[in-house]
Amino acid sequence: MSLADFYPWLKALHVAAALVFTGGVLGVSMTLLAMPGSADGALSFARAIHRWDRAVTTPAMLFVFAFGLALATAGHLFADRWLQAKLIFVLLLSIVHGLQSGRLRRLAGGAAAGRWRAVPVILACLLAIVVLAVVKP
Amino acid sequence: MTGDSAAGIEISQLRRLEIASIAEAATLLLLVGLAVPLKHLGGWDTGVRVMGPVHGLAFVCYIWLAVQTVAGGGWSRRETIRLFLAAFVPLAGFFNLPFLNRKRLALRARGMAG
Numbered sequence: 001m002s003l004a005d006f007y008p009w010l011k012a013l014h015v016a017a018a019l020v021f022t023g024g025v026l027g028v029s030m031t032l033l034a035m036p037g038s039a040d041g042a043l044s045f046a047r048a049i050h051r052w053d054r055a056v057t058t059p060a061m062l063f064v065f066a067f068g069l070a071l072a073t074a075g076h077l078f079a080d081r082w083l084q085a086k087l088i089f090v091l092l093l094s095i096v097h098g099l100q101s102g103r104l105r106r107l108a109g110g111a112a113a114g115r116w117r118a119v120p121v122i123l124a125c126l127l128a129i130v131v132l133a134v135v136k137p
Numbered sequence: 138m139t140g141d142s143a144a145g146i147e148i149s150q151l152r153r154l155e156i157a158s159i160a161e162a163a164t165l166l167l168l169v170g171l172a173v174p175l176k177h178l179g180g181w182d183t184g185v186r187v188m189g190p191v192h193g194l195a196f197v198c199y200i201w202l203a204v205q206t207v208a209g210g211g212w213s214r215r216e217t218i219r220l221f222l223a224a225f226v227p228l229a230g231f232f233n234l235p236f237l238n239r240k241r242l243a244l245r246a247r248g249m250a251g
Contacts, residue, residue, distance in 0.1 A: 105205075
């Protein structure tokens with residue numbers, strides 16, 4: 001029983017975690033877009049989103065990484081160009097999540113989060129990641 | 138104590154960063170101070186094969202948490218550079234601790250006053 005035997009399961013869990021992570025990242029992006037100013041009445045909403053971000057979205061990101069690393073190891077994929085390119089976009093998306101979480105924390109603390117225009121970058125990364133993963137050019 | 142207040146949220150964030158800082162520095166210490174000598178002097182390479190990826194993971198976690206922390210605001214450029222440099226200078230993660238502790242105490246004082 002090697003890691004490669006679990007390949008389909010690893011892939012399924014990797015994709016599931018990626019969907020949860022992506023949903024979380026887009027949710028925070030929309031929150032920051034809708035509430036750039038100090039969130040007086042919507043403070044409880046900002047805090048709820050912040051709690052979700054910490055409890056679900058960030059762990060989902062860790063799971064995506066873990067299953068992704070297991071997949072790449074089982075399939076000996078690290079030498080493939082498409083994966084190397086995909087990892088760059090994955091890194092970018094992870095950094096965007098980190099930056100957004102920080103801004104969300106500010107919002108949850110009652111301060112203003114400022115203007116935030118990450119959605120185009122997020123969508124571009126998502127498109128690149130999925131194209132590279134599926135087409136494997 | 139650390140609840141949903143602005144200071145409380147930041148204090149939890151700083152605590153997480155402190156833990157990651159310790160983990161990053163400690164895993165490097167174990168890797169370079171223990172696993173590498175054991176490999177080169179004793180021919181035992183399992184330590185390196187385990188501690189290598191473990192330290193790599195700790196390093197990535199620290200960098201990510203540092204990004205997330207600084208994005209919350211309240212960090213000068215000098216402090217930000219210091220935080221990131223700590224990941225690249227061996228054992229600097231340990232020296233991060235008094236610095237992060239001071240930040241946390243300042244927040245707590247501000248939280249109690251506010």
